[in-house]
Each structure stands twice: as C-alpha cells, then as structure tokens.
Amino acid sequence: SQKIEQNSEALNIQEGKTATLTCNYTNYSPAYLQWYRQDPGRGPVFLLLIRENEKEKRKERLKVTFDTTLKQSLFHITASQPADSATYLCALAENSGNTPLVFGKGTRLSVIA
C-alpha cells in the first residue's frame, strides 16, 4: 500500500541546534516533494519544493534533501530559534500529475530556549 510517513510526531531541540525532520514514502513515484509549515489554528504555509532530479535545495536557514533511492526527504533548520516552533508537513506530487498532493501527518517541532 502507499504510505507517506513523517517518522517523528514531535521533536524537541535546543535553540541554536540544527533540527532534522524526516519524510519517507512507500510505493510512490514522486515528481517532487514540498514542505509546509503550520502554526496552531492556522493554515499551512509553503516553504520549499524539491524535484526528483535535485539532491538539495536551500532557502535561508532551511535545507531540503531528496533521495529517491532511500525514498526519503530530509528537512533541516539550522541555527534553530523558538520562532521555528511549529508543525512541519511534507507532501509529495506523483509523476502522473493527475492526482492531488499527498500529505504526511506532520512533525511538531519545539525549539527550547
């Protein structure tokens, strides 16, 4: 069966450290992966997109990697701050382009000062 899993429901880290969130998928052939941030009671906000032929993408303190062999994307936040505390969702887009994005359940990140 098809699955997309973010294997940590919650992650606590100290301020200043690098947070690493994982997104694994099974039985999908994604054309690309997207990452979103969601604050409590708000709608998700798009952060980054990485295509299947890209190994790494960066935006300020954010970095995303995509390994189609491992069927995994990693999302890194360097020099983390308490303001980075939120739930982070990964979503994949299949190669066919005919089906909507599939979302993982999210990882709730808490950055402790």
Next chain:
Amino acid sequence: DGGITQSPKYLFRKEGQNVTLSCEQNLNHDAMYWYRQDPGQGLRLIYYSQIVNDFQKGDIAEGYSVSREKKESFPLTVTSAQKNPTAFYLCASSMGRGLTGELFFGEGSRLTVL
C-alpha cells in the same frame, strides 16, 4: 492583497443540521481543494476542483458536497450524513489546472457539533 478567505472561522452545529463553509480566492487560481484535519491525522482530501462546474471526490468525500459555479468560490457543505463532522477544515488553491503545484491555504474553519 491576494489570498484565500474562509468563513466562518468558528462554527457550531447541532446534530442533524447541514452547514456550509465558505471559501473565496482572489488569486485567479484554477484549482481549489478542501481538506479536513483532525489531531494526529494530517490533512485528508475531501473534494477538489480543477475548473468551474467540475469537481472530484477526494479520499473522504462521504457526507460532504461542494459546488464550483465561479472560479473564485468553492463552498463546502457538511451534511447531516457526515458521522463525525467536528474537525478543522482547510481550503486551498493552486495555480493552473494541474494538481501538483504549491498550495495556498486559507486560515481554516473549525466546526464543532454539539
């Protein structure tokens, strides 16, 4: 400012009543979506529409209905047939008729059944 507006933000309903959640966008996006979010469940797709007067069922369409009479509007009706309607509902849109682009979300509507 362009964006997606959902209303109401909070809604209470008695069992057996239908309620309609509004979603309006002024981004000129073709595709629109409705998701439901429950604690620990992530986002689950209810309905989506790629073009006016056409829409498709998502993974959990039972007990819900939609319409797409105008490009900018995609209202969701939660009917009395929906067995567990208490949830956070999110509307989204994306550019073009393809379904895999970046999604722009509204601020959500929280429905509570009393």
